[in-house]
Amino acid sequence: MKLAPLSVPYRALQKAGRLAVTLVFLGSVGTGVGFGGALVAAGVGGAIAVALGYEFAYYRRYRYTFTDDTFDIESGVLNRREREIPYGRIQNVDISRNVVQRLLGLSAIDIETAGGGSTEAAIRYVTAEAATTIQDEIRRRKRGGDQQRADTAATAETANDTEQREQPNSERQAAGDPTEELLFEISPSELALAGVLSFDPRVPGLLFAVFTGSLPFVSPVVPEPEGIATIGVDPTVVWFAVGVVLLAGLVVLSWVVGAISAIVNYWGFRLTRSETELRYERGLLQRYSGTIPFEKIQTLTITDNPLKRQAGYATLAVETAGYAPGQANDRGSEAAVPIADRDRIDELAAEIDGCEPGTFDQPPKRIRRRYLARYLIALVGVTGLLYAASVSVTELTALPWSLPLVGVFLAPIAAHYKWLHRGYRLAADHFVTRNGVWNRETKRVAYHRLQTVIDSRTVFQRRWRVATVVGDTAGSLSLLGNDAAAVDIEIDDAVSLRTTLRERLQASLAARRRQRTTVSAATSTTDEPTAAADESAESDADSRPDDDHHR
Amino acid sequence: MNALHPRIRIVWILRSVIGALVLGGAAAGIAVFRSLSLLVPAGLTALFVILGVGHAIMRYRNWRYVVGDDALYLERGVLTQVRTEVPLVRVQHVDSRRSAFERLVGLASTVVYTAGSRGADVTIPGLTPAAASELRQRLKGLAIEADGEDAV
Numbered sequence: 075m076k077l078a079p080l081s082v083p084y085r086a087l088q089k090a091g092r093l094a095v096t097l098v099f100l101g102s103v104g105t106g107v108g109f110g111g112a113l114v115a116a117g118v119g120g121a122i123a124v125a126l127g128y129e130f131a132y133y134r135r136y137r138y139t140f141t142d143d144t145f146d147i148e149s150g151v152l153n154r155r156e157r158e159i160p161y162g163r164i165q166n167v168d169i170s171r172n173v174v175q176r177l178l179g180l181s182a183i184d185i186e187t188a189g190g191g192s193t194e195a196a197i198r199y200v201t202a203e204a205a206t207t208i209q210d211e212i213r214r215r216k217r218g219g220d221q222q223r224a225d226t227a228a229t230a231e232t233a234n235d236t237e238q239r240e241q242p243n244s245e246r247q248a249a250g251d252p253t254e255e256l257l258f259e260i261s262p263s264e265l266a267l268a269g270v271l272s273f274d275p276r277v278p279g280l281l282f283a284v285f286t287g288s289l290p291f292v293s294p295v296v297p298e299p300e301g302i303a304t305i306g307v308d309p310t311v312v313w314f315a316v317g318v319v320l321l322a323g324l325v326v327l328s329w330v331v332g333a334i335s336a337i338v339n340y341w342g343f344r345l346t347r348s349e350t351e352l353r354y355e356r357g358l359l360q361r362y363s364g365t366i367p368f369e370k371i372q373t374l375t376i377t378d379n380p381l382k383r384q385a386g387y388a389t390l391a392v393e394t395a396g397y398a399p400g401q402a403n404d405r406g407s408e409a410a411v412p413i414a415d416r417d418r419i420d421e422l423a424a425e426i427d428g429c430e431p432g433t434f435d436q437p438p439k440r441i442r443r444r445y446l447a448r449y450l451i452a453l454v455g456v457t458g459l460l461y462a463a464s465v466s467v468t469e470l471t472a473l474p475w476s477l478p479l480v481g482v483f484l485a486p487i488a489a490h491y492k493w494l495h496r497g498y499r500l501a502a503d504h505f506v507t508r509n510g511v512w513n514r515e516t517k518r519v520a521y522h523r524l525q526t527v528i529d530s531r532t533v534f535q536r537r538w539r540v541a542t543v544v545g546d547t548a549g550s551l552s553l554l555g556n557d558a559a560a561v562d563i564e565i566d567d568a569v570s571l572r573t574t575l576r577e578r579l580q581a582s583l584a585a586r587r588r589q590r591t592t593v594s595a596a597t598s599t600t601d602e603p604t605a606a607a608d609e610s611a612e613s614d615a616d617s618r619p620d621d622d623h624h625r
Numbered sequence: 626m627n628a629l630h631p632r633i634r635i636v637w638i639l640r641s642v643i644g645a646l647v648l649g650g651a652a653a654g655i656a657v658f659r660s661l662s663l664l665v666p667a668g669l670t671a672l673f674v675i676l677g678v679g680h681a682i683m684r685y686r687n688w689r690y691v692v693g694d695d696a697l698y699l700e701r702g703v704l705t706q707v708r709t710e711v712p713l714v715r716v717q718h719v720d721s722r723r724s725a726f727e728r729l730v731g732l733a734s735t736v737v738y739t740a741g742s743r744g745a746d747v748t749i750p751g752l753t754p755a756a757a758s759e760l761r762q763r764l765k766g767l768a769i770e771a772d773g774e775d776a777v
């Protein structure tokens with residue numbers, strides 16, 4: 075199959091656009107050296123022509139096909155490339171469309187597999203229908219590659235099917251799987267809340283970078299201490315006022331930016347599930363849709379902060395081993411429920427991974443003193459630096475260096491909450507951890523998803539006789555060092571936790587292997603739906619969310 | 626529990642001495658340029674060498690590894706002590722490698738890769754070349770036996 079014909083002009087203009095900008099820039103510089111405007115125009119025209127020609131050749135050469143067990147892509151004008159991706163290895167298939175692409179009816183597809191930081195296959199622009207077809211076809215083939223198992227599961231599936239048909243209210247996607255079931259759809263009030271409660275922490279950093287760069291331009295605006303002294307106001311007060319205003323402005327701006335980007339990102343968010351995977355759709359300007367097979371889900375993360383807790387809301391993120399698409403410029407995992415009722419989130423999460431609720435084991439209470447000491451040391455450090463600056467640099471004598479000391483009153487509270495939020499829990503099939511002072515993160519990792527178990531103790535931890543146990547997974551957000559971690563637990567607990575995690579990993583893998591063999595044994599006797607087959611189909615359905623279908 | 630080959634200390638000490646010399650050289654350069662006493666860079670170099678040697682010795686003392694029935698277990702670290710369990714099912718591939726320093730003292734390392742994000746590669750240094758390739762073979766065998774299909 076081929077790309078969409080309209081992708082030729084679109085890609086050509088995309089490419090020529092970049093070239094044209096360079097040329098126009100060169101032209102504007104070069105007019106002094108004798109470059110004519112005509113020459114630039116000719117250059118731009120030529121660039122477009124060349125790009126069109128190239129893209130046409132690209133279009134002619136590009137071909138993707140579905141074989142029995144791989145998805146093949148042949149591409150390249152000068153360098154030819156043939157790529158085969160086994161269906162079983164595909165983690166997620168994502169479709170995205172920006173405004174222009176939507177007008178032209180084009181879709182971009184990204185296919186992710188585990189391993190490697192980059193997208194395995196980026197199909198640049200097929201028609202919208204073709205995109206959905208590819209997504210559905212890959213899903214179908216993934217399942218088809220395991221036809222024997224599908225047969226056994228068929229009984230369960232049809233039962234599920236009829237159940238669905240009896241409920242005409244349940245929404246389904248016209249193009250999608252008929253068994254698709256709506257799990258979650260964002261309501262306007264939730265979207266508004268998501269916006270209101272979003273604070274973009276990147277904005278202060280960005281502003282800082284911009285402002286330090288443009289400080290020479292800003293400084294004339296800031297009143298000079300000498301100038302103020304003549305008015306008769308204490309310069310310290312002015313500095314303080316300016317600081318407060320700047321800080322308030324920063325907070326408001328971050329908040330507005332966060333709100334807008336959250337609303338644009340999560341416009342029309344809906345999450346559906348079929349028998350084997352989750353499918354999400356979202357976005358206002360750029361429309362994203364993607365699928366996440368249950369068997370590839372690594373971690374579920376539920377996040378809340380005091381504001382959200384007060385209002386009874388929480389956030390849910392689903393991680394796979396694939397590189398989360400657009401992560402670099404986007405807000406984390408794509409399949410995240412930005413905000414929803416706490417109960418809805420808990421229900422949805424349980425629906426996805428089947429983890430039961432429970433109570434957390436907390437670090438020893440004495441560790442609060444360590445956190446408090448840490449905060450106090452940091453505060454003293456900052457104050458000391460400010461003081462040193464105010465003493466050594468004459469312009470900064472008015473610096474309110476003692477301001478951070480206000481934090482001394484907050485430190486005990488923060489230390490207490492840090493301890494309170496920390497904890498871990500060994501559920502029947504999951505290792506659950508909770509961390510964070512302001513943003514409280516609960517991570518759930520199925521035992522059979524653990525990769526390595528790391529137990530570490532820094533010098534300071536050893537002094538307090540505590541250790542940190544990290545359950546490393548192949549998740550994508552984990553690249554930022556956000557693995558499920560039981561931090562600052564007693565050393566003895568850490569040792570036994572480490573062993574327990576290893577044992578449960580082995581046990582759950584063994585259980586899954588047994589299950590696979592029973593199922594394949596049962597399917598070999600296809601004619602008669604024996605009790606054994608029924609049983610295995612049932613147990614299969616029970617553990618469906620994290621079942622391994624790719625074999 | 627296995628300890629590393631004692632000669633690995635030579636590799637680590639050599640590395641830290643070279644690092645200290647580079648740092649000391651830079652410090653000496655600055656001192657000469659600003660016509661200051663050379664005592665400070667010399668003292669710094671000596672300090673780094675002492676720290677490096679101490680660290681290497683402690684590191685060697687704290688390093689332990691064992692290949693169990695279903696997991697590779699490592700214990701290491703001086704300031705931060707780390708204990709890692711690598712289930713053999715999770716092993717993606719195994720390398721044995723020899724750096725220039727290691728060749729100098731006739732040692733080799735084995736590197737075990739998993740699909741994880743943090744402990745994605747685990748290095749066991751200080752093995753004799755024969756031991757390194759034997760360990761590689763053994764881990765490979767055990768990983769295959771442990772059924773690597775659940776690697777992710």
